[in-house]
Amino acid sequence: MLAPLEDPAAGAYRRLSQWHGELTAFRRDLHAHPEIGFEERRTASRVAEALRVAGVDEVHEGIAKTGVVGVIRGRAGRSRRAIGLRADMDALPIAEENDFAWRSTTRGMMHGCGHDGHTTMLVGAARYLADTRAFDGDAVLIFQPGEEGLGGAKAMIDEGLFDRFPVDAVYAMHNWPALPAGTIGVNPGPMMAAADRIEIVVQGRGGHGAHPYLATDPVLVAAHIITAAQSLVSRNVNPNDNAVVSLCSMHAGEPTAYSVIPREARLVGTVRTFRREVQDMIEERLGRLVESVALGFGATARLKYQRSYPATINSEREAHFAADVAASLVGEAHVVRQLPPSMGAEDFSFMLQVKPGAYLRLGQGGEGSCFLHNARYDFNDEVLPLGAALFASLVEQSLTVAPPSENPR
Numbered sequence: 497m498l499a500p501l502e503d504p505a506a507g508a509y510r511r512l513s514q515w516h517g518e519l520t521a522f523r524r525d526l527h528a529h530p531e532i533g534f535e536e537r538r539t540a541s542r543v544a545e546a547l548r549v550a551g552v553d554e555v556h557e558g559i560a561k562t563g564v565v566g567v568i569r570g571r572a573g574r575s576r577r578a579i580g581l582r583a584d585m586d587a588l589p590i591a592e593e594n595d596f597a598w599r600s601t602t603r604g605m606m607h608g609c610g611h612d613g614h615t616t617m618l619v620g621a622a623r624y625l626a627d628t629r630a631f632d633g634d635a636v637l638i639f640q641p642g643e644e645g646l647g648g649a650k651a652m653i654d655e656g657l658f659d660r661f662p663v664d665a666v667y668a669m670h671n672w673p674a675l676p677a678g679t680i681g682v683n684p685g686p687m688m689a690a691a692d693r694i695e696i697v698v699q700g701r702g703g704h705g706a707h708p709y710l711a712t713d714p715v716l717v718a719a720h721i722i723t724a725a726q727s728l729v730s731r732n733v734n735p736n737d738n739a740v741v742s743l744c745s746m747h748a749g750e751p752t753a754y755s756v757i758p759r760e761a762r763l764v765g766t767v768r769t770f771r772r773e774v775q776d777m778i779e780e781r782l783g784r785l786v787e788s789v790a791l792g793f794g795a796t797a798r799l800k801y802q803r804s805y806p807a808t809i810n811s812e813r814e815a816h817f818a819a820d821v822a823a824s825l826v827g828e829a830h831v832v833r834q835l836p837p838s839m840g841a842e843d844f845s846f847m848l849q850v851k852p853g854a855y856l857r858l859g860q861g862g863e864g865s866c867f868l869h870n871a872r873y874d875f876n877d878e879v880l881p882l883g884a885a886l887f888a889s890l891v892e893q894s895l896t897v898a899p900p901s902e903n904p905r
């Protein structure tokens with residue numbers, strides 16, 4: 497996994513490997529004390545404390561409630577360039593099923609997505625960058641709250657994140673159990689899908705199960721809507737595009753009322769897309785389809801379509817650059833430059849809508865490893881120095897220090 501010593505990134509990796517024990521202890525402490533989005537008070541204060549101890553020049557707390565931003569000024573001090581690095585801090589409402597010593601101490605909550613690892617890697621990078629400062633410009637370390645469905649990245653942007661801390665590009669990484677440890681994946685273009693929530697409410701007329709001809713059965717209408725909705729991806733989306741329509745919840749009537757036709761049926765699900773045109777098309781057609789299927793049965797139905805996270809789209813230049821930086825650490829053979837995009841979603845997409853940048857996948861398992869959001873998941877501490885060195889190298893290799901001959905004086 498380790499790069500040859502003459503490589504510029506090798507220094508960062510070697511140094512961070514010396515702190516592996518401390519980083520592991522920090523990560524496990526966060527794992528034992530998970531906090532839900534926008535309530536990461538303990539986590540944020542541990543981060544802020546670690547940044548101050550590391551000698552980070554500015555530490556700002558309380559951005560979007562629990563967000564933390566650190567700024568490190570490079571030693572060269574000539575450039576006004578700046579690079580943003582982002583980590584997420586929140587946990588999930590999952591009851592952990594692990595039994596190791598650092599398992600969650602909060603009932604019904606766990607770090608099931610590895611954000612404890614992301615936060616630790618960025619703290620590690622901060623310590624290294626504040627110590628060496630071998631770059632020209634500013635490193636802006638962004639610790640965001642509420643990634644899991646709460647849009648913490650957007651909340652920070654709305655509170656002026658990039659006005660207060662302007663950056664030329666921003667990078668984030670997510671651990672990826674499907675890739676082996678020591679492998680890094682990044683590609684230009686789509687990395688993660690846009691995630692929308694859909695809710696369909698069917699209104700019929702309730703009645704006796706023995707006399708359906710006197711009622712308008714919303715359960716039957718809902719069943720037809722479920723079937724018809726499957727035609728959107730198969731018949732309306734161009735096969736060269738990707739999309740998913742999933743109806744994941746249905747509710748009507750009461751299990752105890754076996755002979756009561758209810759008045760209403762409700763379906764809830766999600767739509768995943770990468771391109772705005774496809775998203776617009778599905779919203780429009782699904783709405784029409786829902787209304788007209790219901791109409792055909794003498795009922796009414798309405799679609800509520802909520803766009804939550806946009807698609808995560810890496811900018812071309814920064815994605816290629818990030819892949820080169822990754823290769824300087826792990827070698828070209830361990831960089832996947834054409835990773836198939838995931839239909840999952842990520843709120844780093846909001847940052848990529850306003851800044852160029854890239855979202856990387858840091859391999860941490862390989863075949864058979866436990867996937868994200870599983871009650872038995874745990875971040876693999878083996879990759880902490882590598883992820884931290886990757887963060888640090890993105891800064892060092894973006895904000896290179898000009899050779900002395902180019903100095904004006």
Ligand SMILES: [Zn+2]
Pocket residue numbers: 608609644868869
């Ligand atoms: Zn997650």
Ligand SMILES: [Zn+2]
Pocket residue numbers: 609610611643670
């Ligand atoms: Zn996550």
